Amino acid sequence: MVDLSVNLCGVTLQNPVIPASGTFGFGAEMAEIYDLNVLGSISVKGTTFEPRFGNPTPRIAECPDGLLNSVGLQNPGAKVVAEEEIPNLRKHFHQPIIGNVCGFSLDDYRACCETVATEVEIVELNISCPNVHNGGMAFGTTPDGAASVVKAVREVCPRPLIVKLSPNVGDIVSIAKACEEAGADGLTLINTMLGMRIDIRRRKPVLARKMGGFSGPAIFPVALRMVYQVSKACRIPVVGCGGVASAEDVIEMMMAGATAVQVGSENLRNPFVCKQIVENLPSVMNELKINKLSEIIGIIE
Amino acid sequence: MRNEEVASKIFRLELAGEIPQLAAGSFVEVSVGGMYLRRPISVCESVPGKVTLVYKVVGKGTTQMTKLVRNDVVNCLLQLGNGFQIPESSRKALLVGGGIGTAPLYQLAVELRKKGVFTTFIAGFANQSEIFYQKEFENICDKTYYATMDGSFGHQGLVTELLPECDYDYFYACGPTPMLKAVTAAIATDGQLSLEERMGCGFGICMGCSLMTAHGAKRICKDGPVFRKEELVW
Numbered sequence: 001m002v003d004l005s006v007n008l009c010g011v012t013l014q015n016p017v018i019p020a021s022g023t024f025g026f027g028a029e030m031a032e033i034y035d036l037n038v039l040g041s042i043s044v045k046g047t048t049f050e051p052r053f054g055n056p057t058p059r060i061a062e063c064p065d066g067l068l069n070s071v072g073l074q075n076p077g078a079k080v081v082a083e084e085e086i087p088n089l090r091k092h093f094h095q096p097i098i099g100n101v102c103g104f105s106l107d108d109y110r111a112c113c114e115t116v117a118t119e120v121e122i123v124e125l126n127i128s129c130p131n132v133h134n135g136g137m138a139f140g141t142t143p144d145g146a147a148s149v150v151k152a153v154r155e156v157c158p159r160p161l162i163v164k165l166s167p168n169v170g171d172i173v174s175i176a177k178a179c180e181e182a183g184a185d186g187l188t189l190i191n192t193m194l195g196m197r198i199d200i201r202r203r204k205p206v207l208a209r210k211m212g213g214f215s216g217p218a219i220f221p222v223a224l225r226m227v228y229q230v231s232k233a234c235r236i237p238v239v240g241c242g243g244v245a246s247a248e249d250v251i252e253m254m255m256a257g258a259t260a261v262q263v264g265s266e267n268l269r270n271p272f273v274c275k276q277i278v279e280n281l282p283s284v285m286n287e288l289k290i291n292k293l294s295e296i297i298g299i300i301e
Numbered sequence: 302m303r304n305e306e307v308a309s310k311i312f313r314l315e316l317a318g319e320i321p322q323l324a325a326g327s328f329v330e331v332s333v334g335g336m337y338l339r340r341p342i343s344v345c346e347s348v349p350g351k352v353t354l355v356y357k358v359v360g361k362g363t364t365q366m367t368k369l370v371r372n373d374v375v376n377c378l379l380q381l382g383n384g385f386q387i388p389e390s391s392r393k394a395l396l397v398g399g400g401i402g403t404a405p406l407y408q409l410a411v412e413l414r415k416k417g418v419f420t421t422f423i424a425g426f427a428n429q430s431e432i433f434y435q436k437e438f439e440n441i442c443d444k445t446y447y448a449t450m451d452g453s454f455g456h457q458g459l460v461t462e463l464l465p466e467c468d469y470d471y472f473y474a475c476g477p478t479p480m481l482k483a484v485t486a487a488i489a490t491d492g493q494l495s496l497e498e499r500m501g502c503g504f505g506i507c508m509g510c511s512l513m514t515a516h517g518a519k520r521i522c523k524d525g526p527v528f529r530k531e532e533l534v535w
């Protein structure tokens with residue numbers, strides 16, 4: 001028997017496979033499709049203190065090996081998430097849950113975290129959403145901005161705090177280090193990359209918001225590189241995210257330095273992908289002569 | 302499997318396999334080789350074990366679909382969306398279709414016929430070469446009328462100009478958004494409309510296809526694609 005378990009910031013996960021925020025809703029629709037209890041954890045949809053409808057449609061544009069989205073954090077607000085969505089997910093899912101907290105000001109981030117944190121095992125602080133004006137990513141693109149929001153939320157967060165970083169920056173390592181020094185317990189890398197598509201027949205951008213976040217297998221090498229650089233420079237654990245679509249990708253991310261791995265876009269085109277990855281991991285581990293998955297974390301020098 | 306051109310740039314794709322009876326107005330997400338996202342296509346005809354889709358070639362994915370041949374395996378997500386609900390009180394239905402939007406109305410016409418509802422079908426196309434399933438609709442509906450923009454078949458002009466000739470107590474519509482808006486404005490009775498949006502997942506998890514309605518935010522893929530007239534706030 002191979003050992004798939006990992007320890008993420010003191011929380012034991014039965015395996016490292018986690019659906020990424022925004023690509024699994026709050027789990028209710030997915031629970032109709034398969035038994036979610038095979039998963040290591042679930043990162044639920046990005047939550048803001050106030051409810052949000054998000055951006056105008058079209059919000060989705062296809063790309064080679066990926067897609068752009070400009071959803072813009074549509075969610076029912078922190079109160080509904082804490083009182084309805086997460087309790088509802090608990091009925092189907094008996095593993096740790098990750099809350100994804102977003103905001104537009106320090107107070108907003110704190111209020112959202114205070115409402116959601118007690119309902120989840122881990123808080124993932126999203127300072128990297130490219131789809132809202134003056135929110136999220138505005139904090140995530142400088143070391144000082146990132147540190148300020150991490151400090152503010154750290155004070156009110158009773159759970160392990162993982163900070164989700166944007167790849168749309170010059171020096172990812174300096175931002176990661178600023179988060180670590182400000183009190184983060186872990187880091188998720190990466191959120192989507194800012195992109196754009198044009199419909200050449202209509203001479204208009206495909207997305208109503210013109211630009212959106214690029215995700216999917218196309219960004220895997222970029223995510224892997226950032227996981228590698230940051231995990232070498234920081235002591236706190238890193239969750240790898242970006243383009244993961246197979247058990248092999250999970251192992252590659254972990255070798256680069258990831259303690260756990262999130263799967264995003266692939267859920268949209270193959271709703272069974274997370275379950276399939278969990279099922280395939282043991283045979284891929286056997287083939288690669290890995291007995292204990294946690295032993296390969298960061299083995300690449 | 303069969304895949305044949307039934308009108309200008311309009312193909313009929315018949316898929317067989319482990320397929321349940323699919324609801325009229327529901328859709329399937331077809332995986333197309335080389336494309337990252339699946340293509341949402343409405344159920345045009347369904348019996349257990351078989352589904353027929355009618356699609357218009359508009360871009361890369363639908364062009365790719367025309368290359369499917371017998372024995373190719375097509376990966377689809379089935380039973381997506383809510384579909385049309387036929388109210389018991391309605392005895393005289395009007396089906397309004399625009400272009401490729403007439404496709405999902407066929408399975409609906411089949412179900413209305415089973416219920417013994419008097420059915421009038423009106424459809425608008427750009428020109429005669431795009432008309433598909435004319436015989437099929439004529440066989441199953443009590444009355445059928447066509448309008449074409451260039452007058453090459455039926456009435457010359459818009460489908461809404463045919464409304465005064467029709468006798469109905471409820472309507473169902475699918476087609477381009479400007480047509481749906483015109484139909485909603487012109488018809489006093491209640492009805493249901495099937496909408497379109499660019500989709501990420503097609504099953505309700507990504508919030509790519511949201512629509513603000515009179516009853517709050519809805520997902521076209523999961524809460525729709527069919528909405529009641531009073532829900533729409535355009």
Ligand SMILES: Cc1cc2nc3c(=O)[nH]c(=O)nc-3n(C[C@H](O)[C@H](O)[C@H](O)COP(=O)(O)OP(=O)(O)OC[C@H]3O[C@@H](n4cnc5c(N)ncnc54)[C@H](O)[C@@H]3O)c2cc1C
Nearest residue numbers: 062340341342343355356357359360361362363497498499
């Ligand atoms: C619920 C629903 C039912 C549909 N039923 C039918 C049908 O029965 N027959 C039919 O011919 N077409 C139908 N469509 C439209 C069909 O999905 C698009 O024409 C098709 O996806 C275009 O793909 P493409 O690769 O050829 O075009 P491209 O423009 O190359 O596609 C690029 C991307 O945009 C998306 N896209 C482009 N146009 C549309 C559109 N009008 N609606 C949604 N997504 C779009 C594609 O899925 C793809 O992700 C339906 C759409 C929806 C939402």
Ligand SMILES: Cc1cc2nc3c(=O)[nH]c(=O)nc-3n(C[C@H](O)[C@H](O)[C@H](O)COP(=O)(O)O)c2cc1C
Nearest residue numbers: 020021022046069126190191215216242243264265
């Ligand atoms: C439709 C969609 C919605 C997303 N929503 C969120 C969100 O609410 N919060 C967040 O932190 N990340 C969000 N993301 C980013 C993903 O969680 C993930 O970081 C990114 O897509 C890269 O991973 P992938 O290539 O596996 O998709 C979203 C991504 C997509 C495609």
Ligand code: FES
Nearest residue numbers: 501502503508522
């Ligand atoms: S397309 Fe994903 S929610 Fe509708």
